[in-house]
Amino acid sequence: MSFSGILSIALGAILIENFIYIKFLGICPFMGVSKKMDTATGMGLAVIFVMGLASVFCWIVNRYLLVPLGLEYMQTVAYILVIAALVQFVEMFLQKSVPSLYQALGIYLPLITTNCAVLGVALLNTQYGYGFVESVVYGITGGVGFLIAIVLFASVRERLELTAEYPEAFEGFPIALISAGLVALAFMGFSGLKIS
Amino acid sequence: MKRQFKDGLIGNNPVLVQLLGMCSTMAITTTLFNGIGMGVSVLVILTCSNIVIALLRKLIPAKIRIACYIVVIAGFVTMVDLLLQAFLPALSASLGVFIPLIVVNCIILARAESFASKNSVLASAVDGVAQGIGYTAVLVVMCVIRELLGNGTFGGGLIGPGGAGIRIIPADYSALLVILPFGGFITLGCLIALMQWALKKSAAKAGGSKGAEK
Numbered sequence: 001m002s003f004s005g006i007l008s009i010a011l012g013a014i015l016i017e018n019f020i021y022i023k024f025l026g027i028c029p030f031m032g033v034s035k036k037m038d039t040a041t042g043m044g045l046a047v048i049f050v051m052g053l054a055s056v057f058c059w060i061v062n063r064y065l066l067v068p069l070g071l072e073y074m075q076t077v078a079y080i081l082v083i084a085a086l087v088q089f090v091e092m093f094l095q096k097s098v099p100s101l102y103q104a105l106g107i108y109l110p111l112i113t114t115n116c117a118v119l120g121v122a123l124l125n126t127q128y129g130y131g132f133v134e135s136v137v138y139g140i141t142g143g144v145g146f147l148i149a150i151v152l153f154a155s156v157r158e159r160l161e162l163t164a165e166y167p168e169a170f171e172g173f174p175i176a177l178i179s180a181g182l183v184a185l186a187f188m189g190f191s192g193l194k195i196s
Numbered sequence: 197m198k199r200q201f202k203d204g205l206i207g208n209n210p211v212l213v214q215l216l217g218m219c220s221t222m223a224i225t226t227t228l229f230n231g232i233g234m235g236v237s238v239l240v241i242l243t244c245s246n247i248v249i250a251l252l253r254k255l256i257p258a259k260i261r262i263a264c265y266i267v268v269i270a271g272f273v274t275m276v277d278l279l280l281q282a283f284l285p286a287l288s289a290s291l292g293v294f295i296p297l298i299v300v301n302c303i304i305l306a307r308a309e310s311f312a313s314k315n316s317v318l319a320s321a322v323d324g325v326a327q328g329i330g331y332t333a334v335l336v337v338m339c340v341i342r343e344l345l346g347n348g349t350f351g352g353g354l355i356g357p358g359g360a361g362i363r364i365i366p367a368d369y370s371a372l373l374v375i376l377p378f379g380g381f382i383t384l385g386c387l388i389a390l391m392q393w394a395l396k397k398s399a400a401k402a403g404g405s406k407g408a409e410k
Binding site: 169 | 215216218219220222223262263266267270271273274277278292293296297299300301302305373376377378379380381382384385386388389390392393396
């Protein structure tokens, strides 16, 4: 795997094919926890961690369990079980050994099981036929893209609460979606970017 | 039962009021064919998983219930995925990764947790159908709007020569932007705003007439 290949996967996952704004994966937590900057950052970091781990374990399960046994059609079930177990273990591990981090991420960890970006990254790795290194890079940088998206959006939303004026019917969710749409429009500007 | 259907479609619509299942709603609503295909898939999976979870609701231990629900849902999703690959490969290709991702569609898990785990099998089945219809209706509306404005056609993938749809707006005047992710956010935002406005208005009407009675 060449360096430029890895760089192009990373750049693609972070900017060009951003998980939130271009691929539409992980919108629920993105909308749910982007009201405040610090919670958004916490969620973003937790997602990077779990997406990286999920890519590793799902790749191993697929390569050494599902493919040799000819059970590729059980992929979805196997991956979601791996992710649910992973999130549970990470939660228990953090609670015992890094309590401060557990306190910071605490409530977001269980939510990650149903974050479609995590299952999405595992499925996409298989679909694109990525090897081990590529899968890990794609998982982690996909998480970084999520972090950037949610932090950017949280700062937009904080200003929205304070200063913006809009029709009453747009109160809450609709105006958040419209602002996300505008950020997505800005992200489309990256679509011409390419590393050859 | 009639109230359940009304709730699923309007009062407690899964997308517009409960704000669940955003990802698929925005990602795949680019042609009518996609919208109906996704909506019906979710309807079938939601109804089946609601029935099974309602049947098993006394056997599943409370502590690991979420994991059990996910396994049940993932089983049905896999079945639908394989069936689509076999019989509707075009739909399977255009929905892509969003078919397996129905597993983590919050609508299904939310209905399992809040309804099917507490109610009888029949009520849960009706709830699945009602919520599924509500979801499909939103998808269809989104598709029609986005396809019309973005592509200038109606019924893409379903009717017209080669599934190209019926052209309503000339190709030169369509705004491609609406088909792109940006349009997904904006369209859904406007639909939810419309819903909030309508619900508030009808609530005010009901409240007003009650006030007059007093």
